[in-house]
Structures are given as structure tokens and as C-alpha cells.
Amino acid sequence: MTGDLTLYTNPRSRGRIARWMIEETGAAYDVVALDYGAAMVAPAYRAINPMMKVPAIVHHGRVVTETAAICAYLADSFPDAELAPLPEERADYYRWLFFAAGPLEAAITNRALGVEPDAEQQRMAGYGDFDRAVAVIDQAVAHMPYIAGDRFTAADVYLGSQLMWFTQFGLVPRTEAIMAYIARLDRRPAHQRASELDDALIAESSPQAVD
Numbered sequence: 001m002t003g004d005l006t007l008y009t010n011p012r013s014r015g016r017i018a019r020w021m022i023e024e025t026g027a028a029y030d031v032v033a034l035d036y037g038a039a040m041v042a043p044a045y046r047a048i049n050p051m052m053k054v055p056a057i058v059h060h061g062r063v064v065t066e067t068a069a070i071c072a073y074l075a076d077s078f079p080d081a082e083l084a085p086l087p088e089e090r091a092d093y094y095r096w097l098f099f100a101a102g103p104l105e106a107a108i109t110n111r112a113l114g115v116e117p118d119a120e121q122q123r124m125a126g127y128g129d130f131d132r133a134v135a136v137i138d139q140a141v142a143h144m145p146y147i148a149g150d151r152f153t154a155a156d157v158y159l160g161s162q163l164m165w166f167t168q169f170g171l172v173p174r175t176e177a178i179m180a181y182i183a184r185l186d187r188r189p190a191h192q193r194a195s196e197l198d199d200a201l202i203a204e205s206s207p208q209a210v211d
Contacts (some may be wrong), residue, residue, distance in 0.1 A: 005029040006057065011033065019197065020161065023190035023197075071155070108126035164182050
């Protein structure tokens with residue numbers, strides 16, 4: 001146990017995003033894998049995240065929840081990894097990180113749940129409508145190699161993870177720009193390491209086949 005940084009996660013959750021982000025930093029960390037049953041609602045974990053959701057991290061005794069916040073926090077906490085924005089990247093970095101965590105995820109979640117706001121309701125919904133939100137992100141990733149410019153940042157970990165997941169399940173269109181963006185991110189060694197570690201956790205927790 002390293003003690004300085006602990007990731008609370010489930011390999012079938014947004015915890016995969018936090019794992020990827022930690023792997024990008026190169027930091028040593030411990031992992032506490034929680035199931036969706038008793039462990040996630042137990043008092044010990046509720047003291048860390050009262051939402052009873054993963055991921056969460058504890059770094060030097062400080063708790064951070066919410067996946068986009070975890071990505072931004074780790075980028076700031078491990079500056080040598082160069083995942084935080086440069087001054088000229090900050091506008092796009094914060095714009096698209098919060099767009100992904102807010103309007104984009106809300107639009108996709110509502111679509112998956114069968115919720116389609118009518119014209120009047122679209123004024124209240126931060127994303128307007130699904131097609132608009134997806135078109136905006138499609139245009140954004142078409143213009144630059146990474147979401148904040150020419151350099152990979154923590155914002156790409158969060159947005160890229162969303163697009164990887166949602167295109168896999170048909171919840172976001174597999175446009176040429178989106179798939180090219182995903183392909184660039186998928187080649188990153190830290191993403192591959194994180195995926196292998198989480199896939200191994202899934203394999204360990206899955207029932208073994210019986211002949």
C-alpha cells in the first residue's frame with residue numbers, strides 16, 4: 001500500500017476514466033474495488049462518498065469525487081505529467097471539460113432513458129437537444145488533434161472516455177471526426193495499461209466457466 005493516493009472504483013463504471021487519468025500521471029496508487037452491492041453502500045464508503053457512487057479518490061487525506069473533477073484535480077496535483085492546460089489552452093480546456101460533464105452527458109443519458117425534451121423543454125435543458133449537443137462535439141474534435149489544441153490534456157481523458165463508451169453502445173453516432181479522435185486516444189500507452197488492469201479485475205470477479 002502506498003498510502004498517498006487511493007482509487008475507489010468498479011471496473012464496470014466511470015472508475016475506468018479515473019484509472020486512465022491516474023495512469024497518465026505516472027503516480028503510484030492503491031485500488032479499492034467495490035461491488036455494486038453491500039460494499040458501495042457500507043458506512044465506510046459512504047463516509048468517503050455519500051452519493052454511494054464510484055469513482056472517488058483520496059489523496060493525502062483529501063477526498064475528490066465526480067469524474068471530471070478527479071481528472072482536473074490530478075492534472076493540477078501532478079504537474080510533471082503536463083496534463084493541465086497551458087495558459088493559451090485554458091479556454092478550450094475548461095469549456096470542453098465542463099461541456100462533456102454537463103450538457104453532453106445529460107443529452108446522452110436522457111436519450112438512453114428515452115427522454116426527449118420538446119421545443120419548450122429545450123429552453124430549460126442545458127443541452128437543448130441531443131442532435132445539437134452531439135453536432136457541437138463532433139465539430140470540436142474535427143478541428144484540432146486534441147480538444148484543447150495540439151496537446152493531449154486531462155480534458156481528453158474525460159471527453160475521450162465518454163465518446164469511447166457511448167459509441168461502443170450506439171448512443172453517440174460514429175462520425176468520421178469522432179472515431180478519428182477516439183483512435184488517437186486509444187493508442188496512448190496509459191489508456192491501454194488502464195484498460196488491461198480494469199479488464200483483469202472484471203475477469204477476476206466473473207464466475208468461472210464449468211465444463
